[in-house]
Amino acid sequence: DAGVIQSPRHEVTEMGQEVTLRCKPISGHDYLFWYRQTMMRGLELLIYFNNNVPIDDSGMPEDRFSAKMPNASFSTLKIQPSEPRDSAVYFCASTPDGVDGYTFGSGTRLTVV
Amino acid sequence: GESVGLHLPTLSVQEGDNSIINCAYSNSASDYFIWYKQESGKGPQFIIDIRSNMDKRQGQRVTVLLNKTVKHLSLQIAATQPGDSAVYFCAENPPGGGNKLTFGTGTQLKVEL
Numbered sequence: 001d002a003g004v005i006q007s008p009r010h011e012v013t014e015m016g017q018e019v020t021l022r023c024k025p026i027s028g029h030d031y032l033f034w035y036r037q038t039m040m041r042g043l044e045l046l047i048y049f050n051n052n053v054p055i056d057d058s059g060m061p062e063d064r065f066s067a068k069m070p071n072a073s074f075s076t077l078k079i080q081p082s083e084p085r086d087s088a089v090y091f092c093a094s095t096p097d098g099v100d101g102y103t104f105g106s107g108t109r110l111t112v113v
Numbered sequence: 114g115e116s117v118g119l120h121l122p123t124l125s126v127q128e129g130d131n132s133i134i135n136c137a138y139s140n141s142a143s144d145y146f147i148w149y150k151q152e153s154g155k156g157p158q159f160i161i162d163i164r165s166n167m168d169k170r171q172g173q174r175v176t177v178l179l180n181k182t183v184k185h186l187s188l189q190i191a192a193t194q195p196g197d198s199a200v201y202f203c204a205e206n207p208p209g210g211g212n213k214l215t216f217g218t219g220t221q222l223k224v225e226l
Contacts, residue, residue, distance in 0.1 A: 004156075031212055033212075033213075042202075042216055042217070042218050042219065043157070043202065043216040045213050045214070045215075048211075048212065048213065050212075055211060055212075056211060056213065091156050091157075093156075095212065098212050099145055099147070099206045099212050099213075099214055100162075101159075102147070102159065102214065103159070104156030104157045104158070105156050106154075106155055106156050107155075107156050
């Protein structure tokens with residue numbers, strides 16, 4: 001298994017531009033999570049899905065952030081418009097049926113200038 | 114960009130010595146805990162977990178201790194190796210949190226040759 005796959009690995013964009021981050025969970029994992037990591041706040045959960053349905057989006061910072069999971073093998077996190085304070089590493093994780101077996105991707109390092 | 118960020122606690126040990134990394138968790142009713150290792154440029158990687166009905170669990174070269182009285186977790190690494198250098202996070206699954214994990218701020222482990 002290739003694990004959780006995220007793309008791109010690095011993204012540099014200008015303030016105001018739209019950014020889309022992508023994630024492919026491990027096949028057969030019913031849960032998908034989006035986390036953000038910064039030095040100031042550590043690892044924060046943004047949103048998670050169960051069987052492609054958003055369950056808890058209370059961590060999404062504001063309306064500029066949106067996430068979708070159109071099918072079991074793909075999810076996107078979109079920021080529109082992006083701001084410099086969105087600069088962080090964004091991680092996707094998946095798990096088969098709960099918190100056991102949480103597997104993280106390698107992350108996308110986003111820099112908004 | 115970001116303002117001054119947190120300085121992670123750092124533990125420096127000599128190669129071959131044992132390491133003990135500590136973590137205070139927040140919710141006395143949390144029933145599941147995990148230790149993760151994060152190397153530079155990578156996502157968090159599962160090391161070992163423990164449920165609240167246990168106070169000790171051993172893996173290969175690692176032991177996790179749980180003290181529910183003072184809400185404290187520790188990770189012991191035996192015969193620390195250079196490859197153990199990383200940031201270590203504890204995470205808890207609080208009650209009512211669904212499948213969410215709440216992460217600690219992390220400890221940087223540096224192994225000196």
